[in-house]
Amino acid sequence: MLASAVPNGIHELTPLDGNPSNRANLQFVFFYKNPSSSESGLQLRERMSERMRQAFHEAMSHYPILYGEHHRCDDDKETPPNEGGQSPAVHIIVSDSSKQTQAPRYDEHDVSELVSDIQAAHYNWATWPAQLLSVSPIRVRLGSARELPLAHVVVTWHADGMGLLVSVDHSVADGVGVSVLLNQWAGAVRNRELLLPVDADHAAAWRQLVETADEPQPDWFVNYVDSLPAVAPEPSGTESAGIADTDPRAPVEVERALRRNTHALRVTRAALQRLADDNSRGGPVPAIRLAYALMWQRYMAAMARGSDPDATCLINVIHSARAVVGRPHYIGNAVCPVYSRRALGSLLNASVADVAEEIGRSMHAITAPQWLAFTQLFHDAPRRAKLLTLFANPEALQLSVSNISRVPFFDVDFGFGPPCHATVYPMVIPGFAVWTPLQADGGLHILWNLPDHVFAALAQDKELARYVDVLF
Known part of the structure; x- marks a missing residue:
């Protein structure tokens, strides 16, 4: 959908980017109430659905890493070798592929549909708070990790408001930050100017921490x-x-x-x-x-x-x-x-x-x-x-x-x-x-x-x- 805006590139994961060999996603649950009692859940959806969908893809397009796939040196010869012949490096490779599974995914559900969806799609479930039965996607198996998006959002509409479920890969959450992604999206929905992400030098931060680790630091933690x-x-x-x-x-x-x-x-x-x-x-x-x-x-x-x-x-x-x-x-x-x-x-x-x-x-x-x-x-x-x-x-x-x-x-x-x-x-x-x-x-x-x-x-x-x- 937005593949043309995503440059080709390889993003090597630093020690600060978690453990990508663990394919478990982080799952976040949010609950919003209707802003007024005069608006039904259906009316809220009619007013907000398309705006939220468009803003989601607009905000996510600023993060090329979200359009990538995991690659390892030991199972992909095209991945650059790790320095010093150490254990296989893990990279996220970003391309301009138009594969739907490669882009961040956005889904919507009415609350009345969710029970059958859980049974049919093998979704994980979470129930909170009252009257919200919410679902979130889970990884199927390690071998199919590349077939699944690195970020997946599920919006549930119901009589009292909106539920928001966010499933994000560990490496993406480490490298970008879940709260940063969500606030970029929310800002786009409110028609505010998007703040471009800061390209933090994670490797430099790690080196500085290692270099100062032996210095006395009372009550450091x-x-x-x-x-x-x-x-x-x-x-x-x-x-x-x-x-x-x-x-x-x-x-x-x-x-x-x-x-x-x-x-x-x-x-x-x-x-x-x-x-x-x-x-x-x-x-x-x-x-x-x-x-x-x-x-x-x-x-x-x-x-x-x-x-x-x-x-x-x-x-x-x-x-x-x-x-x-x-x-x-x-x-x-x-x-x-x-x-x-x-x-x-x-x-x-x-x-x-x-x-x-x-x-x-x-x-x-x-x-x-x-x-x-x-x-x-x-x-x-x-x-x-x-x-x-x-x-x-x-x-x-x-x-x-x-x-x-x-x-x-x-x-x-x-x-x-x-x-x-x-x-x-x-x-x-x-x-x-x-x-x-x-x-x-x-x-x-x-x-x-x-x-x-x-x-x-x-x-x-x-x-x-x-x-x-x-x-x-």
């Missing part, structure tokens, strides 16, 4: 960690109301049949403040860190009934460190894990404030060399597979938390207000938790993949219920 203040800022007045205090969902049976073990929890802004007030130690502890501590403690209480009190419990907190390399998004190698270990009996008997302080001490111990070592892990496929296998053990006494606060998804305004909800769809790995600060109301929205028996125990946990609402 803490300076770049995303955290929520104990008192969240008041809404500006332009934000949507977010999730209602009561749960308005009606098709619970349909949701339960589709979502498998994915559960949703919420910590409101008031509950965050109450959690901070109840665990004050004379000095401020970030509210989000207290939430980590609470969830780790209560999760282990649900997981470890009958376990040895001396057994070691592990929490792995992954924070964005993107400020280090100047990248405007969260994923891939712009992260660093913070590991905290504690004996089960000690964890369950400790206060939430004590556990939060321990997590904080682990964060202060992270250094630049450790972060570099972790990023290199993503380029060592056997070690990475072993690590993921370890964390996929549903019986392990460990919890993984991903913090993606400050990602500017609530700035993505197509002209009828910011989204009232935005999230990264949780990876279906037992024991993993995905946390997304719900900036629309200042609280936390938690998507968690849990075994049924663990979720049942958490739902009855009185200490958890003081601060956390179990939505489903």
